[in-house]
Amino acid sequence: MIVIKEAERTYHLGDEDIHALDGLSLEIKKGEFIALVGPSGSGKSTLMNVIGALDSLDSGSISVDGQDLSKLSDSGKAMYRRKKVGFVFQTFNLQARLTALENVELPLMLDGIPRKKRRDLALEALSKVHLSDRVRHVPSELSGGQQQRVAIARAIVNRPEILLADEPTGNLDSKSGEQIMKLLKSLNEQEQVTIVMVTHNEDHAAFAHRVLHMLDGNISHTRNGRKKEVYG
Amino acid sequence: MKFYDLLATSFRNLFRQKARTVLTVISMMIGAFLIAIMMSVGNGLKQFMVSQVTLFANTSTIAVQANVDFAQAFGMSLGGGVAEFEEESPQVQDPAGEGQNDSVNGVPDFLSEAFLDQEDLEKLQEIDGVSEAAFETYVTPDYIRLAEDESPKLLISMYGVPSGIRDRVKFSSVDRALLERDDAIVLSDSYAEAWNMDREDLVGETVLVRMTQTGDTGVSGMGMGMTGNIPSDAGEQEGPGEPLRQEFELVVAGLFEKSIFSQISFITPQQSDILRAFVSGQELSEFSEEEQAFEIIVVAEDDDQVDAVDRRIEDLGYQSSTFDEAVGQIGVVFDILGVALSGFGAIAMLVASIGIANTLLMAIYERTREIGVMKAVGATRSTIGLLFTMEAAWLGIIGGTVGLLFTKLFGDAVNFILHEGISIGSATLLEGFLADYPTFDVSVFSIGIVLLVLGVTAGVAIVAGLYPAWRASRLDPVVALSR
Ligand SMILES: Nc1ncnc2c1ncn2[C@@H]1O[C@H](COP(=O)(O)OP(=O)(O)OP(=O)(O)O)[C@@H](O)[C@H]1O
Ligand SMILES: [Mg+2]
Numbered sequence: 001m002i003v004i005k006e007a008e009r010t011y012h013l014g015d016e017d018i019h020a021l022d023g024l025s026l027e028i029k030k031g032e033f034i035a036l037v038g039p040s041g042s043g044k045s046t047l048m049n050v051i052g053a054l055d056s057l058d059s060g061s062i063s064v065d066g067q068d069l070s071k072l073s074d075s076g077k078a079m080y081r082r083k084k085v086g087f088v089f090q091t092f093n094l095q096a097r098l099t100a101l102e103n104v105e106l107p108l109m110l111d112g113i114p115r116k117k118r119r120d121l122a123l124e125a126l127s128k129v130h131l132s133d134r135v136r137h138v139p140s141e142l143s144g145g146q147q148q149r150v151a152i153a154r155a156i157v158n159r160p161e162i163l164l165a166d167e168p169t170g171n172l173d174s175k176s177g178e179q180i181m182k183l184l185k186s187l188n189e190q191e192q193v194t195i196v197m198v199t200h201n202e203d204h205a206a207f208a209h210r211v212l213h214m215l216d217g218n219i220s221h222t223r224n225g226r227k228k229e230v231y232g
Numbered sequence: 233m234k235f236y237d238l239l240a241t242s243f244r245n246l247f248r249q250k251a252r253t254v255l256t257v258i259s260m261m262i263g264a265f266l267i268a269i270m271m272s273v274g275n276g277l278k279q280f281m282v283s284q285v286t287l288f289a290n291t292s293t294i295a296v297q298a299n300v301d302f303a304q305a306f307g308m309s310l311g312g313g314v315a316e317f318e319e320e321s322p323q324v325q326d327p328a329g330e331g332q333n334d335s336v337n338g339v340p341d342f343l344s345e346a347f348l349d350q351e352d353l354e355k356l357q358e359i360d361g362v363s364e365a366a367f368e369t370y371v372t373p374d375y376i377r378l379a380e381d382e383s384p385k386l387l388i389s390m391y392g393v394p395s396g397i398r399d400r401v402k403f404s405s406v407d408r409a410l411l412e413r414d415d416a417i418v419l420s421d422s423y424a425e426a427w428n429m430d431r432e433d434l435v436g437e438t439v440l441v442r443m444t445q446t447g448d449t450g451v452s453g454m455g456m457g458m459t460g461n462i463p464s465d466a467g468e469q470e471g472p473g474e475p476l477r478q479e480f481e482l483v484v485a486g487l488f489e490k491s492i493f494s495q496i497s498f499i500t501p502q503q504s505d506i507l508r509a510f511v512s513g514q515e516l517s518e519f520s521e522e523e524q525a526f527e528i529i530v531v532a533e534d535d536d537q538v539d540a541v542d543r544r545i546e547d548l549g550y551q552s553s554t555f556d557e558a559v560g561q562i563g564v565v566f567d568i569l570g571v572a573l574s575g576f577g578a579i580a581m582l583v584a585s586i587g588i589a590n591t592l593l594m595a596i597y598e599r600t601r602e603i604g605v606m607k608a609v610g611a612t613r614s615t616i617g618l619l620f621t622m623e624a625a626w627l628g629i630i631g632g633t634v635g636l637l638f639t640k641l642f643g644d645a646v647n648f649i650l651h652e653g654i655s656i657g658s659a660t661l662l663e664g665f666l667a668d669y670p671t672f673d674v675s676v677f678s679i680g681i682v683l684l685v686l687g688v689t690a691g692v693a694i695v696a697g698l699y700p701a702w703r704a705s706r707l708d709p710v711v712a713l714s715r
Contacts, residue, residue, distance in 0.1 A: 054608060054709045075612045082610025089713070093605045097248065107609040109241075112234050154609065 002028040002051060002162070002194070006060035009046055009217075020046040021057070022217030030161070031192040033185070035205040035225060038214035044198045047214070048164050051196060052085050053077040064162070082111050086155025090167035092147045094139040100126060100150045101135040107158050125153040129183060145176025152183060156193065163187065165197040169204055181207050233615050242622035246630075249595070253627070256591045259584035260631020260689055261638065267577030268639035268677075268685045274570030275676040281562045283402070283671070284491055288391070289555045290400045294530045294542050295368070296356060296552045300346045347524040352550075356530050359544050361537040366394040366501040367525035371508050373441035376419075376497075378427060379481070385426050387441065388495040390417065392504025396531030398485075401498065405431035406486035414502045416485035417441075420494040422668070424487060437484050445476035445513050480507060490668055581688070585696035588627050592620055592700035596707070603704055604712030617705035624697025625690050632689030636682055643675030650674055 009021035020043045028034055036044045049055035050062055053069050062069050064084065072080060081087075086107075094103045101122050108118035126135050129149035139147050148168060155163055165184065169177035181204050187193045197208065205211045208225035246253045289295065348367070356365040369392040375384035398411060404421045411418075417439065424434045482499065499507075509519035530545065530552070532538045538554050545552040596603070603616055653664035666672055 049710050052608065054713070075614070078607070078610050078612040078615075081608060087608045093601065093608075093713070095602060095605070097244075106606070109237050110233050110606070110610045110615060112237075114234075158610075 001030055001066075002026070002062070002064050004050075004060070004062045007047075007050065007057050007062065008059040009043075009050065009055065010058050019217045021050065021060075023060070024218050025060075026212070026219065028194060028196065030194055031188070032210065033188045033195045033208045033225070034197065035208035035211045036196065036198045036214055037200065037202075037205050037211060038220070042214040043217040044214050045166055046217075048166050048196060048198060051162070052087060052164050053080050078110075082107060082158060084160055085162045085164055086152075086158065086160040088148070088151050088155050088163065088165040088168045090170040092139070092144075092151045092171075094147055094150055094154075096139055099136050099138055100131060100142065100153075103139070103150055104153045104157050107154060111158065121157055122153070125157040126150070128156065128187075129153045143176070144172050145179055148172060148176070148180055149183065152180070152187075156187060156191075159191075160193070162194045162196065165195065167198050167200065169199065169201060177201065177204065233611070233618075238615070238618055238622055242619050243626055245595070245619070245623050246626055249591075249598075252591055252594070256584070256587045256627050257631045257634065259580070259587045260628055260693065261635040263577050263579075263581035263584045263692075264632040264635025264685050264689050265577075265638050265642075266580055267574045267688065268636055268681050269642060269675065270573040270577060271570050271681045271684070272639060272643050272675040272677050274566045274573070275678060275681070276672070276674045277569075278563055278566040279676055280669075280672050281566070282559050284493060285555070285558055285562065287401060287488065287491060287493055287496075288393075288397065289529075289558060290397065291535045291555050292396055292400070292532045292538060293394075294532065294538060294545060294552050294554050295558070296348070296352075296365075296528045296530055296545055296550050297526060298346050298348055298352075299549055299551045346526055348526070348528050348550075349524045350521060353528055355548060356528055356545065356550075359530075359541060359548075361533050361541045361544070363531050363533045364394040364396055365528055365530045366392065367523060368393070368527040368529050369501070369504045369508065369523075369525055370496075371443070371504060371511065373443055373507075374477070376423075376439055376441050379438040379440055381427075383427060384442075385423065386495060387419075387497060390441070390497045390499045390504065390507070392501040393498050394501060394529055394531050397529065398498050398500070401486065401488045403486045404489045405435050407435050410436060410483055410485035413483060413485065414500050415482050416500060417482040417503075418486045418488060418498040419484060420490050420496070421487040422490045422494040431487050435484055435486060439482050439484055440479040441482060441507070442477060442479045443507055443510050445478075445511055447511075447513050476513075478510060480510075489671060492669075494668075581692050584631065585692050588624050588693050588696040589700055591627070592624060592697055593703070595623070596620070596700055596704045599704075600707065600712045600715050603707050604709045604715070607707075607709035608713065613705040616707070617701040620701035620704045621694055621697045624693045624701070626693075628689040628691070628693025628696075629686060631693070632686045635689070636685055639675075639681075640677050643673075643677055646675055647673045 004024060004026040007021045007024040007026075008019070011018040011020055022043070024043075024047065036047065038044055046055060050057060050069075051064075053072065056070055064080075067080075069077070069080070094100075095106070098106070101119070104122040104125055105118045108121055113121070123132070123135065126132055129152050131146060131149050131153065134142060134146060134150075139150070142150065148171075152163075152165075152168075155165075163184070168184070169180050172180065184195055184197065185207050188195050195208075197204075199205050206225050211223050211225045213220045213222070353365055353367065356362060370389040371392075372389050373387055376387040377384040395411070398416070398418055399408075401418055403418075405424075410416055419434075419439075421431050424431045427434065429437075482503070505520050505523070506516060509516040512519055530541065532541045538556075542552055542554050603611075606616060647666075649662065649664070650666040651664050651670065653660055653667065654662040666674070
């Protein structure tokens, strides 16, 4: 359970104060699939970074399963990111020199898991994203959709409770985007992974339980997702 | 992150910008090479000098001199100041304790204070743990020749030394039984060459040394080679006519490995007395009684007692130095030389460290997004910092290793060329300067050098990597990911 109260995050650009998060409060239940929509600059990515403990609040609070994130040390935050959350980015952010398998192994390596075990876990994660036949390929040998699936495998290899996906389909064609969405949906349904996803795509937002509209650093309104046709 | 994974990952990162890595390694390598080559040459020269000292002394011997401040005696003073006059300025201590004020043999007073005499010799011989003691003396014959053949050779000096020194010379050939004899002589093995004989054949041969009576009393050695020829006060020998000459028979008991001192030899103190008595024109008994020298060589009963004996000698008011002290002094000189020359290496190392810092700062710039991703998937600041520090260490260690490899190859090549010369077919392009000194290498590589150079290169590289590592660890992941 993610609880955010009165979250403020202000950036200072010269004389100007940019309120990226402006008094935002939000609760996300375990196993929920949330879509964040809204205009550019409305604070969607900032909210994601705060939930992932990559960024911290100026005021207000955020706690995850009762743990106040602002109370975590640097290594505590690193541990939290390693164990509790997985990140998926619009631009995939795979390491170009490493094979799909090695990319997926990276979080496990940072976690100090022995070679053999991390190989097994990474292969398992890659099979979940249907890439068992591409594990020795480097990113440049993979399509955009395949690269994003490697990134998802990397995000879930540590079996995190929360998956943070910032425009995961933003750089993909509609067919690949659709595949990624189905993958996220099955992760949410079969593994009860809490998903927070930013998207500009209405169809993709419809995969979520709740769609949060953001404007000027706050949630302007909320509506239910899950159109019948998607789940039919 | 596991240590092994840190090592492996930072090592892999070296291959991302190969050209840059190679250039950085080369600059480190040059520094390592300069330091290592200076040290191994220093080592070589030190070993050579030590091997020379070893001819005259070993771990059981102590060189004893009177406690005289020669610098002061000769009017030298550190700092160039002038001492105050004192009416009853005390005399320099006379170790013999005789308070003899008159000059000996017309030698200035302060010099006579520097002599050790029969009484000193007896005192030293009686010290606990001393097996023998003898004046360090040497005498120069006109020539040395084989008994049955006329080919006189020059012999610069014959040192009268106790058996404790004679027995432990580094022999290339020896007959231990002959070594016990009073008329034994130990020569450099270059005499075997000079007489065209096998070393083994020369040992046991009878040789003749010719002495000329000059009326000089015994020549006293002052340390190695330094000498004062002291005119006798019975100086009437310089009469007209042919000086008195005589050949003395000696037996070659052993040959020592050729060194820079190839024209010296060792005889017994007894033989030295006989020869010098002849030169001075005195009776042996009379000569021995009045014998004096700058230095007495004391031999301890065994090596373990040397330090204790050394202390006892100093307690009696003498100046003494053990083999270790003598070698230590030589060592210090060469160590200082080595360090000074390594300065060039240090400068190269400094340049290399700037190169490393630069390389890593560029790497941070190139890897900003990647560092952001690493943090997003759970890397701590210290993991990122360690990765960069280790990458720096790798650059240093690889540079150091390659530098050491070059040092070894270069040193071996130089040693080989200096021993063997360079020749193509039968044409000699370069003489082997060291052909006569088979056991001397100019460059002597050692584990110590390897450890020191690797330590220094890794250390310097790590220090150079600290700032980039700190910068990388501090990168804000949000900013890094948005790049
Ligand atoms: N590091 C930063 N420094 C200064 N301003 C920032 C920084 N990061 C974000 N901002 C500002 O904060 C506001 C919110 O940014 P954010 O990235 O959260 O928007 P977003 O909703 O994700 O937009 P988009 O849909 O374009 O990704 C924007 O005005 C942005 O310019
Ligand atoms: Mg954004």
